[in-house]
Amino acid sequence: MFDVVTGGAGFIGSHLVDTLVAQGNEVLVIDSLCAGRRETIARHIDDYKVRLVQMDLLEDGWQEHLEGADRMFHLAADPDVRQSAVNPFPTMQNNIMATYRILEAMRLHNIPELVFTSTSTVYGDAAVIPTPENYTPLEPISVYGASKLACEALISSYCHSFGMKTWIFRFANIIGARSGHGVITDFIRKLNENPAELEILGDGKQTKSYLEVHECIAAMLYATGKAKGTVNTFNIGSEDWIDVKSIAEIVTEEMHLPTTKFRFTGGERGWVGDVPKMQLSVEKIKGLRWKPQIGSRESVRLAVRDLLKER
Structure with a gap:
């Protein structure tokens, strides 16, 4: 399996890379290192188990490294909810535009699968708690939440239009x-x-x-292996x-x-x-026989x- 991980030197991304390497997968990390740190994955790079392309997704050039990829994990994003209310533009660029560029690269390189990390903030001030995946209306109250919801819509449209599959994970607070x-x-x-x-x-x-990061990674990879629809959306959090x-x-x-x-x-x-x-409802992912420990x-x-x- 050849996996590409955007944001793979960041917090959740580097833990995901650890697990993918342990599974014996070929891993390519694309990370600008503006927030991520090379040292989080340095041992894998030194062991020739991970290739790092240090580039911004808003630039061109990283796409040429995607040939033959089986799966894209798109974790790169501007995650600062508070700052998005001060200056929305970086959130729009680094979340929505970067996701569009990922989808276009997948389409052109025939990469069939995308795993996308979304957020509980797409639900806004939910009236139903624990909040299930089919809760409506989705009315984010932060620019960050709105950007992630926009990414979900883009991903859904690409998957239905171009024969891709996606797993969208709406996270609680991962720590x-x-x-x-x-x-x-x-x-x-x-x-x-x-x-x-x-x-x-x-x-x-x-x-x-709140959920510890290793539990989060286990849930992501478990659901990715079990759910096989075109668009598979799951909450991940504690109970x-x-x-x-x-x-x-x-x-x-x-x-x-x-x-x-x-x-x-x-x-x-x-x-x-x-x-x-x-608090997110995790009943849907529990239906696959996974639950937080x-x-x-x-x-x-x-x-x-x-x-x-x-x-």
Whole structure:
């Protein structure tokens, strides 16, 4: 199997590459390294198990490396929900336009399969929680969520028009080693700067589902091997949730900071586009006989420990 992974030097992408290499697959990584880090996959490159093409998907030249590819994993994206409300243009370019260019390259090189990483934010402020894949209306409240929903529509149209197959995975909050953004990394950074006080955006009651990254990769590859429709859409997350204040408590516990004071900025949303309550239904993927082995609290604690080891 010849797999191409865009964003393969990033957080989730590098863990996916680890697994694909362990399966004995030929792997090509396309990554600009603006957010990803070469060192996350360096051992595979040095062992000649992974080829790295360091290019931006908005440029030309990477397409010539795709000949003979069996499957495309498209993970490269601008993942910053908060920043998308400040400057939407990079999100439009790096998410929607880059995905269009991936689809065109697949069409021209006859690559039959695409695995795409989407997000829970396509659901917006869902009225049904846990939220199933067939929930409507899909009304994102962030530019980031809107860009991912637009990508899903593009992918669906290409698959139906040009005989491709896709697996679209809508993630809850995926956390763990190598993560470069998110609430846990923000808390660790803030506490390193000032261990006496921790600023928490919002009221700390935002409650969401979290899943450790290795569980996420296992779910993706399992569903890819089982579901065989033209467009296969699955939620991936845990079967419970945890609030932001509890995450702060776990972080301070693991950093051995029992006297840290919490300061809340107030409001039910931590930032523009923040969804205060989110839990995805995983009943559909459970129908394939996969289920998460750990919940949100254990995922958070494992992620905190792994991230602290990286300091």
